[in-house]
Structure formats: C-alpha cells, structure tokens
Amino acid sequence: MKFLFDLFPVILFFIAYRFGTSNQDTAHALALEYMGGLIAGGSITPEQSPIILATAVGIVATVLQIGYLLVRGRKVDGMLWLSLAVIVVMGGATIYFHDENFIKWKPTILYWAFAVVLFVxxxxFRKNLMRKGMEAQIKLPDAVWDRVGYAWIAFMAAMGVLNLVMAFIVFKGNTSAWVSFKMFGATGLFFAFVVIQTLMLSKHMQEEPEDIV
Structure with missing residues (x-):
C-alpha cells in the first residue's frame, strides 16, 4: 500500500496526460478555464494542453498526499516536502511558460536532490538516512549499512542522468513516450533495484537476539 501511496502523484499525472491526449479538445478547454490566468499570455495550443493538465494534476495530487498525512496526524517525510517544492516550482514554470521541458527536468532535480541529501x-554528518528508514525492518552490520547508503546515492544519481537521456535524447520530441517511461520504466527500475538489493542483503541480515528467560 505504501508503494502505491508514494506513486499516487505519478499515477494521476499519467492518467491525466493519457486523458488529455485522447480528449485534446476537452483538455484544452479545461486548461484554459481553470489555468488561463496562470499561463503567460493566457493561452496555449491544444497540443500543449495534455502536459499542462497533467502537470496541474500532479501538483494537486502531491498537495493532497501531504494533506492526507497531516490530517491523519502522521509525520510527513522530509523527502516528500522536497518533492512538493520541486513539483510546485518546476510544474509551475511548465504551466506559466507552457514549456514541457521544465516538468521533464523535475524527476532529475528530485533524484539528484535525494542523492545530495543522502550523501551529505x-x-x-555521519548519519545514514537509509539505515534510519530501514533499520526497523531489517538488521545489518554497520559496514553493510554504509554500502546500502552509497548504493542508493549512486542509484539516485544514475536515475537523474537516465531521465535526461530519455527525455531529451531518446524520446526528444515525443512527450508521450517520456511520460510512459516515467510511469513504467522508472518505476520498474526502482522496483528491480529494491528486489536486487534485498536479495544481496539477505545473506547479511541478522536475526534478533532471543530474550533469555
């Protein structure tokens, strides 16, 4: 469930974009009616409307995601606040300048920001954030935790580069293909990384010591 919750904005972004491409006239009308005042010049072309609509949905979904946690009295992870800041800034720029390149940079900025936070x-500060987040579920030797932290730093940095390659080289001029990669390709890579890392760590996992009666 947490995995789906974390993907909530990405899923809605994908759905909104697909809706916009399949119903371009409707998406165009919605974008002009609800975001016309936020768009430089007050107008966009029908071809621009799907990404504008999807970006707005992504921003709202992230706000709702955080709002849900706050209403439930749960702690909002710092990374989620960072995600909100990035999508508001880059998404806002996408809508205002009606330029999809801003939202295409958003995943890279977020990946690299995560990598920098983990590295620093x-x-x-000698504080392993991956250990802090995972230690309640698994027990590992200190040296292994260090490798876990560096593995995530390297993975996030690589994902940032990969997003740029896919957005501006492989799928240059094909926003639809990039959106599909963002939804399925990037998500699949994260899932594969977690599975592979779990398998590699299994031999290092330590059992909880039994209580002596």
Missing part, C-alpha cells in the same frame, strides 16, 4: 548526511 552520510559523509558530512
């Missing part, structure tokens, strides 16, 4: 915490 682990190297400068």
């Amino acid at each position: 915490a682990q190297v400068v």
